């Protein structure tokens with residue numbers, strides 16, 4: 001049966017980390033727009049070359065490109081059982097997703113908002129920089145990613161609150177504790 005979930009939260013909130021775990025449990029496919037973009041960067045596609053500059057600056061890739069990528073991915077699926085990780089990030093993306101979910105007959109089961117202090121997410125991302133060397137995990141870019149999140153993505157909290165589907169989860173503390181909270185709230 002078709003089912004979709006959304007993970008929201010600031011950069012470094014644990015979306016990617018928790019998405020992997022939840023997808024295993026609920027037999028969902030993780031659809032991370034960040035991973036899709038990084039795959040283009042690795043393969044050196046035209047989109048990847050453009051996206052790298054934008055990502056390294058901590059800005060958002062254009063809505064048109066992101067929505068096109070998501071649509072193509074949904075079209076390739078026989079059954080739409082998806083956890084959106086890092087999408088939507090703007091009101092235009094959220095409105096496009098509403099239409100896509102109607103087109104693909106895939107109801108939205110819930111929107112999980114991972115809440116974590118800015119200081120804590122900054123420390124997590126700086127730690128990841130040491131471990132993985134991701135080029136957008138430096139202090140200046142992190143600051144900009146947080147600013148972009150507050151300006152362009154945080155307004156979606158109100159958007160989804162209005163649908164009654166928003167579930168706020170404390171994302172502080174150990175990965176296993178956050179995982180248990182998410183399981184508890186989704187049932």
Ligand code: B4P
Nearest residue numbers: 011012013014015016017033034055060061086124128175
């Ligand atoms: P993303 O790849 O989505 O990156 P992110 O927001 O930083 O989150 P990520 O999933 O990587 O980190 P997580 O919180 O799991 O986006 C990167 C860029 O791509 C964007 O800036 C933008 O340019 C572009 N982009 C992507 N989607 C887009 C869209 N829809 N529209 C436009 N542009 C888009 O974890 C971070 C770290 O914390 C990890 O190292 C993890 O191990 C650690 N961690 C997690 N949980 C923890 C815990 N409980 N305790 C300690 N550490 C923890």
